[in-house]
Amino acid sequence: MDISAFVLFWAAIFTSNILLTNFLGMCSYLSVSREIESAFGLGIAVIFVLTVTSALNWVVYHYLLVPFGIVYLQYIVFIIVIAAFVQFLELVIERYTPALYYSLGIFLPLITVNCAILGVSLFMIIRNYNFIQSVAYGVGSGIGWLLAILMLAGLRRKLKEKLVPIGLQGAGISLIITGIMALAFVGFSGIVQIQ
Amino acid sequence: MLLRIIQDIALMSGIGILLALIMVIAQRWLSNYGEVAININGKRDLTVTGGSSLLSSLGEKQIFLPSACGGRGTCGACKCKVLEGGGPILPTERPLLTKSEMADNVRLACQVKVKNDIQIQIPEDIFNIRRFHSQIEEIVDYTYDIKGITFKLLDGETIDFKAGQYVQIETQPYAKIKEKVMRAYSISSKPEIKDRIQLIIRYVPEGICTTWVHKYLKVGDKVYFTGPYGDFYLRDTNADILFVAGGSGKAPIKSMLEHLKEVGTTRKMTYFFGARSTKDLYLTEEMRALEEHFADFKYVPVLSNANAEENWQGKTGYVMPYFKEAIHDPQNTEAYLCGSPGMIAGVKKSLINDYGVAEEKIYYDSFG
Numbered sequence: 001m002d003i004s005a006f007v008l009f010w011a012a013i014f015t016s017n018i019l020l021t022n023f024l025g026m027c028s029y030l031s032v033s034r035e036i037e038s039a040f041g042l043g044i045a046v047i048f049v050l051t052v053t054s055a056l057n058w059v060v061y062h063y064l065l066v067p068f069g070i071v072y073l074q075y076i077v078f079i080i081v082i083a084a085f086v087q088f089l090e091l092v093i094e095r096y097t098p099a100l101y102y103s104l105g106i107f108l109p110l111i112t113v114n115c116a117i118l119g120v121s122l123f124m125i126i127r128n129y130n131f132i133q134s135v136a137y138g139v140g141s142g143i144g145w146l147l148a149i150l151m152l153a154g155l156r157r158k159l160k161e162k163l164v165p166i167g168l169q170g171a172g173i174s175l176i177i178t179g180i181m182a183l184a185f186v187g188f189s190g191i192v193q194i195q
Numbered sequence: 196m197l198l199r200i201i202q203d204i205a206l207m208s209g210i211g212i213l214l215a216l217i218m219v220i221a222q223r224w225l226s227n228y229g230e231v232a233i234n235i236n237g238k239r240d241l242t243v244t245g246g247s248s249l250l251s252s253l254g255e256k257q258i259f260l261p262s263a264c265g266g267r268g269t270c271g272a273c274k275c276k277v278l279e280g281g282g283p284i285l286p287t288e289r290p291l292l293t294k295s296e297m298a299d300n301v302r303l304a305c306q307v308k309v310k311n312d313i314q315i316q317i318p319e320d321i322f323n324i325r326r327f328h329s330q331i332e333e334i335v336d337y338t339y340d341i342k343g344i345t346f347k348l349l350d351g352e353t354i355d356f357k358a359g360q361y362v363q364i365e366t367q368p369y370a371k372i373k374e375k376v377m378r379a380y381s382i383s384s385k386p387e388i389k390d391r392i393q394l395i396i397r398y399v400p401e402g403i404c405t406t407w408v409h410k411y412l413k414v415g416d417k418v419y420f421t422g423p424y425g426d427f428y429l430r431d432t433n434a435d436i437l438f439v440a441g442g443s444g445k446a447p448i449k450s451m452l453e454h455l456k457e458v459g460t461t462r463k464m465t466y467f468f469g470a471r472s473t474k475d476l477y478l479t480e481e482m483r484a485l486e487e488h489f490a491d492f493k494y495v496p497v498l499s500n501a502n503a504e505e506n507w508q509g510k511t512g513y514v515m516p517y518f519k520e521a522i523h524d525p526q527n528t529e530a531y532l533c534g535s536p537g538m539i540a541g542v543k544k545s546l547i548n549d550y551g552v553a554e555e556k557i558y559y560d561s562f563g
Contacts, residue, residue, distance in 0.1 A: 038286075064210070070203050077210060084214040091225040098282055098310075 003194060005136035008129070011194045012140025018116045019148040020178070020185040025116030029149050030174055032110070039153035042107040043146030047139065049089070049111050050120055053082050054138030057121040058131050078121045086112045116145055127194070151181060234314045243309060249277070250304040259324045259421045260317065261363070265377050266305035273304040280313035326421045327352055327362075331414050332391060337477035340398040341443055342409060343383065345391055346418060353389035354422070356382060358429045358454040359447040359531070359560070362392065362422030366407045378404035381533065381560060382423065383446035385453035397443035427533070427560035429454065434529045434556070437521055438466040439514060439542050441534030445478060447560055448533060452485055452492075463491040465521035467514040469538065471500040473507055493521070515545040525551040532559035 003011075018024050025046070032042045057078050065071050090108045094101045111117060120141045124134040155177055164173050228245025233252065235241065243252040250266050250273050253259070264270035271291035281302055284292070288303045307313075329346035337343055348354060361381040368375065384393040398409040412418075429451045438448045448466065455462075470476055475498075482494035497514045501507035510517055522528055530546055532539050539561045546552040 068202075068206055070206055073203070073207055076207070080211060080214055084218060087218060088221050091221050095225045 003133070003192075005132045007192060008133050008194060009136040009140040011192050012137050013144040013147065014185065015188045015192050016194050017144040017148060017185050018119060018141040019145050020182040021189070022116075022119060023182075024119040025114045025145055028107075028110050028114050029145075029152065029178075030171055032107070033149050033153040033156055033174065036150065036153045036157060038107075039149045040146070042110065043142075043149050045107045045111055046114065046116065046145050047142030049082075049086060049108075050117055050138045050142035050145075051135060052089075052138075053078075053085055053117055054120050054124060054134050055131070056081055056085060058124060058129075058134045061125055074122070074125065075118075078118055082117055082121070083112045116141065148178075148181070152177060228310050231309055232312045233309065234312070236316055236319070237314075245310050247309065248305050249275075249281075249302075249307040249309050249313070249315070252309045253304065257325060258317075258321060259326060260304050260321060261324075261379075261424045262305060262377065263363070263379055264305075265375075268303055268306050271303060274301050275304050276300050276316035277302045277307055278314040278316060280311050281307045281315075282310075323355065324421060324424060325354075326419060327354060329391075329418050329420060331412060331416045331418065334412070334414060337395065338475055340409075341395060341475075341477060342398075343393055343395050344408065344412070345384075345393045346420065347391045349417070354392060355389065356386050356392075356423035358382075358386050358450040359427045359558075360423040360425045361427075361447070361560070362394070362420045363424065364394070364404070364418055364420040366404050367418075369407050369411045372403055372407070376403050377421075379424070381425075381427075381444075381447040381450070383449045385450055385457055387454065387457050395443045395446040395449070425560065427531070427558055429531070430529060430558070432529065433462060434527045435463040435522075435524060436465070437518065437528055437530040437546075437552075438464065439469070439530065439532045439534070439538075440466070441469040441538045442475070444533035444560075444562070446533070448531065449478065449481075451531065456485065456488060461490045463523075464489065464493070466492070466494045467517065467521075468494070468496045469514045469534070470496060470498055472498055473501065473505045495521075513541070515542060515549070518546070518550055522550050522552065526553065528552050528556065530557045530559075532557065534562070536561045 012018065016022070019026070019029060028042060033039050060077060060081055061071075061074060065074055065077060070077075086108050090101075093108070120138055124137055129137060152174060156174065159173065168176070226246050230242050231245040233241040233243060233249075233256075235258075241253075241256045241258075243255060248266060250260055250262060260275060261272040262270065263272045266273075268287050268291070274292075274296070277300055281300075284297060284302065285306050288306050289297075291303060292301060328349045330349055331344060332347040333343075333345040335343045359381070361379050363377045363379045366372075366376050366378070380394040380396055382392045383395045384391070396405055396408050399405045427447060438451070440448050445468065452464075452466070455464075466482065468476075468482075476496055479494075479496070486492050486494055495510060495517060497510045497512065497517060498507055499512060501511055530542075530552055532542050539559045543554075543557055543559065546557055547554055
């Protein structure tokens with residue numbers, strides 16, 4: 001792959017948004033989008049974790065899994081690395097920046113099971129990104145995810161005052177909104193193709 | 196081939212062990228807050244190892260805040276004032292705190308982590324609460340689903356409580372239940388007996404604690420409990436008394452009546468006991484004997500579902516309509532209610548609206 005990291009970064013945000021075109025990371029997207037503040041907190045945590053785990057998993061893959069020929073175990077290894085890193089991060093944040101812990105730390109356990117994180121690690125291997133590309137793709141995907149959840153949280157706030165049919169309230173209307181947003185984002189996809 | 200499999204397994208385990216090791220070291224090094232001080236009510240100072248919740252840190256020092264859920268942040272019983280060092284209110288606490296409580300520094304002790312020196316305020320009564328080791332001395336069947344269980348205190352300990360207060364018993368793991376749970380039950384024996392207590396426990400299908408008590412607990416078993424808790428206790432006044440109980444709600448009332456028998460009283464008392472049918476009635480003879488003993492005491496069982504073949508001659512339906520025979524001077528009447536939340540709400544409303552009993556003189560203990 002010879003796409004520049006810069007292009008990859010923007011593509012991950014707009015044309016190949018991890019949430020709106022790959023539909024990864026849906027569970028926390030739906031459950032934490034009730035308030036803009038908490039959606040923003042979770043989004044920032046996702047950006048941070050995505051950036052670091054994509055770098056970590058790239059190193060683990062190329063310097064551990066490939067040399068020892070255990071590439072087929074990548075799913076399990078990636079998950080363990082992500083879980084351990086998130087746990088570690090939670091300890092560090094709780095210890096050194098209590099203020100950050102209260103606004104961001106409580107979302108960290110949620111992130112371990114966010115499939116967008118594993119998705120980015122797997123995509124960067126499938127698409128053969130080098131280290132710089134992987135990190136750029138990680139940061140971009142994180143920002144894309146934040147953008148998507150913020151948009152949904154904003155729309156849900158507006159929806160509170162609107163009449164929604166009972167059968168569609170909650171997850172139903174959220175999924176319809178997400179679908180429409182996804183359609184809009186597909187419109188970007190002609191600009192640059194990365195997948 | 197085999198070698199390859201073994202090699203892969205070893206590598207995989209190696210990665211796992213390495214990460215686990217990093218975590219253990221990180222935990223040791225990062226979650227170690229050293230010794231911190233908890234200052235209570237501005238007088239007592241405790242030194243504890245930092246890093247765990249306020250509830251469990253206090254528990255280690257033998258100070259037991261009430262907690263029905265065991266520290267999972269769902270019951271809200273462990274509220275206490277944290278004046279300094281508790282950090283901001285967590286999202287996990289918000290649903291259980293009112294606005295005025297938040298403004299008043301009230302926190303859930305099970306959610307506050309003790310990471311630095313901390314100043315808290317708790318009612319003085321709580322120092323009286325201790326953890327007791329006891330042995331089951333006697334189990335009697337009161338009805339098909341209600342048992343009376345006597346706990347004898349071990350190590351020569353004694354318990355001081357007010358008639359009407361409750362304790363929390365700790366269950367042991369049994370069958371498929373792996374965790375220990377804490378459940379609250381009112382003491383049914385009188386406070387004059389200090390070396391043992393009796394609890395009345397009704398079997399609830401699927402209930403973790405009641406199943407344990409009814410199906411697994413035997414005479415001779417050892418059980419831990421903490422207590423006494425609660426502000427549902429007999430007030431020492433001269434007012435008329437109206438007792439209202441349902442189901443196993445007889446326990447605290449039994450304690451109050453036995454206590455009154457011990458100290459002697461001439462107060463006018465009426466006791467309404469609501470049950471479904473005759474097979475739910477128990478301790479009737481004891482109540483009749485008390486009627487003989489006291490100057491002015493009446494025991495009135497009321498059945499809601501008495502069917503024809505039971506040949507029930509007594510009162511039926513709800514208890515509320517029968518209060519009018521018992522309440523002569525509403526201004527000078529205290530009511531003690533114990534039963535399900537629904538029953539308490541109904542009786543309380545009726546007492547205030549239909550009979551004019553003062554709200555602050557209605558004391559109740561509701562099984563949540």
